[in-house]
Each structure stands twice: as structure tokens, then as C-alpha cells.
Amino acid sequence: MDAESAKLLGAGLAAIGAGLASLGVGNVFAKFLEGALRNPGAADGQQGRLFIGFAAAELLGLLSFVVAMILIFVA
Numbered sequence: 001m002d003a004e005s006a007k008l009l010g011a012g013l014a015a016i017g018a019g020l021a022s023l024g025v026g027n028v029f030a031k032f033l034e035g036a037l038r039n040p041g042a043a044d045g046q047q048g049r050l051f052i053g054f055a056a057a058e059l060l061g062l063l064s065f066v067v068a069m070i071l072i073f074v075a
Helices: 003-038 040-073
Strands: none
Touching: 003 040
16 A cells, blocks of 8 residues: 555545534534423523533534545645
């Protein structure tokens, strides 16, 4: 295996994380809605945690995208 094919294979594996981030964001919102429907009075108190979870999941997706782009164009 030459260096170019290994680089592209690594970038493809890193790009899987960007796709999995969408599953993480969906899971965060689904659990929030599930909890809010069970106890609507506590939904306002959990909204800050919703945005923190969304930001963390999205950050990991963006980080994996950046790693894939670095592997393709820089390395």
C-alpha cells in the first residue's frame, strides 16, 4: 500500500466520525424530548444541558471532519 492510498483510507475512516455526530445530535434531542414529555415542569431546567450536549456532539463531528481534511490536503 502506498502512502497516498493509506492517507485517503485514513481520511475516510476519520470522516465516519462526522456521520456519527449526526446520530449523537439526534440522540441528545430525542432524550431531551422524551424527558420533557414525561415531566414537562422540569424541561426548562434541562434546556441548558440540551445545548451543552448538542455542542459537544457537534464539536466531535467537526473535529473528525477537520482531521479528514488535514489528512487529504496537508499530510
